[in-house]
Amino acid sequence: MRFIDEFRDGELGxxxxxxxxxxxxxxRGYSFMEFCGGHTHAIARYGLSDLLPPSVRLIHxxxxxxxxxxxxxxxxxxxxxxxAGVTLCSYGDPMRVPASASLSLIKAKAKLGRGVGSVExxxxxxxxxxxxxxxxxxxxxxxxxxxxxxxxxxxxIGFETTTPPTALxxxxxxxxxxxxxxxxxxxxxxxxxIASILEAPEVRRWGTLPLDGFIGxxxxxxxxxxxxxxxxxxxxxxxxxxxxxEPLDVMQAILxxxxxxxxxxxxxxxxxxxxxxxxGNRKAQQLVCEVFELRRSFAWRGLxxxxxxxxxxxxxxxxxxxERRFAVAYQAVEDHPACECxxxxxxxxRPQDCRIFGSVCTPxxxxxxxxxxxxxxxxxxxSFGRFVDVAAVSETPxxxxxx
Ligand code: SF4
Numbered sequence: 001m002r003f004i005d006e007f008r009d010g011e012l013g014x015x016x017x018x019x020x021x022x023x024x025x026x027x028r029g030y031s032f033m034e035f036c037g038g039h040t041h042a043i044a045r046y047g048l049s050d051l052l053p054p055s056v057r058l059i060h061x062x063x064x065x066x067x068x069x070x071x072x073x074x075x076x077x078x079x080x081x082x083x084a085g086v087t088l089c090s091y092g093d094p095m096r097v098p099a100s101a102s103l104s105l106i107k108a109k110a111k112l113g114r115g116v117g118s119v120e121x122x123x124x125x126x127x128x129x130x131x132x133x134x135x136x137x138x139x140x141x142x143x144x145x146x147x148x149x150x151x152x153x154x155x156x157i158g159f160e161t162t163t164p165p166t167a168l169x170x171x172x173x174x175x176x177x178x179x180x181x182x183x184x185x186x187x188x189x190x191x192x193x194i195a196s197i198l199e200a201p202e203v204r205r206w207g208t209l210p211l212d213g214f215i216g217x218x219x220x221x222x223x224x225x226x227x228x229x230x231x232x233x234x235x236x237x238x239x240x241x242x243x244x245x246e247p248l249d250v251m252q253a254i255l256x257x258x259x260x261x262x263x264x265x266x267x268x269x270x271x272x273x274x275x276x277x278x279x280g281n282r283k284a285q286q287l288v289c290e291v292f293e294l295r296r297s298f299a300w301r302g303l304x305x306x307x308x309x310x311x312x313x314x315x316x317x318x319x320x321x322x323e324r325r326f327a328v329a330y331q332a333v334e335d336h337p338a339c340e341c342x343x344x345x346x347x348x349x350r351p352q353d354c355r356i357f358g359s360v361c362t363p364x365x366x367x368x369x370x371x372x373x374x375x376x377x378x379x380x381x382x383s384f385g386r387f388v389d390v391a392a393v394s395e396t397p398x399x400x401x402x403x
Contacts, residue, residue: 007246008046016251017051023258024053031057032257033347034215035194037064037375038245044380046247050388056254059209059347060377062193062303063217065158066093067345067369067376070301071333073186074099076323077155078108080184084326085129087147088184089140090155092133093373096366100333105131105155137169144173144181153322157186161219163311164284167291170313170320182322185313188298190220191228192309196300198236202348209347213239213257215250218272223288225280229268237266244272291317299332301369302345341368344377351378358386 081088095105109131144152202209229240239260243253298310313321343349361367370378
């Protein structure tokens with residue numbers, strides 16, 4: 001297959017569903033975690049769960065980069081704009097993630113637009129603190145070049161997929177000799193999150209979260225390759241199948257996982273061989289290594305403080321590190337008391353288990369981060385899956401439909 005529509009072919013999908021039904025044994029269940037938000041979105045959008053037999057359960061994982069960012073990190077970005085007077089550049093999704101003091105980046109932007117907040121404070125070379133939504137990291141660099149009187153900060157988030165472009169950006173800024181550009185680096189690492197899930201008490205000690213294998217990341221794996229997952233297959237005896245983001249990719253990966261489980265195997269297999277190799281993109285890895293180093297510890301939403309699970313900018317590029325330049329530090333902040341994002345990110349709860357799902361918390365008014373990005377489990381379920389819940393609610397004993 002070469003074209004995208006071929007990976008969405010209904011007839012082939014039904015054929016794969018039949019093969020899955022045939023392969024799934026009647027005497028056992030199968031629980032697979034899809035790590036990536038891209039997979040979560042595809043599963044919800046194409047209704048893939050509905051094609052699976054009841055014995056095959058998909059669990060959403062922590063692979064949405066916007067969702068795993070804790071409130072304290074969003075607060076740092078807001079403080080840079082409101083207090084340090086920088087022009088903060090962010091992708092669209094992080095702009096809507098709720099932060100402290102009923103703020104978000106988008107609300108802080110409105111606040112700045114009304115002239116509230118200092119714009120002439122330490123770290124700012126000129127008037128004009130602000131928040132800009134960008135589509136590419138290169139937009140932030142171009143803004144810094146056009147406005148040498150402003151301090152421009154790029155709010156860099158994401159897993160290994162988005163890290164090489166940030167590294168390139170920092171090297172370009174250095175080559176251009178830019179003195180008014182820096183990066184708030186919040187890049188996180190996939191293997192650390194998988195390890196955290198596998199070490200979670202629900203999986204390891206209590207067994208309340210049965211986990212038979214992983215649908216491995218697509219885009220992340222184009223960079224890191226399949227090799228890093230071998231540890232999980234060998235040490236934890238969990239099969240991993242790297243899969244693309246199209247519906248047939250996901251169905252094929254599920255079939256491959258079921259076959260491994262039936263055979264008692266724990267291997268790393270690569271369904272997404274059209275883009276992923278065992279070693280990944282060496283050039284990109286070298287670039288990342290040149291600019292970034294491991295952080296000792298990083299706080300994730302839902303997973304807590306994880307050692308060596310994120311990147312920071314190396315000392316050689318310290319002048320482009322917004323945390324050092326503006327002396328802004330991370331402060332932990334509790335999630336909203338009603339929010340179950342942490343449990344959803346660990347796979348312990350489903351979006352519909354949160355009591356404010358779809359009522360108080362909606363994509364228009366997100367209370368938690370998982371309702372913001374289309375890759376977030378709650379947003380995906382709200383957009384494509386919540387109608388399925390209606391029947392479940394109406395079948396609940398005692399449920400009465402209002403006249
Ligand atoms: Fe968090 Fe909203 Fe999802 Fe509840 S419904 S877990 S508050 S994102």
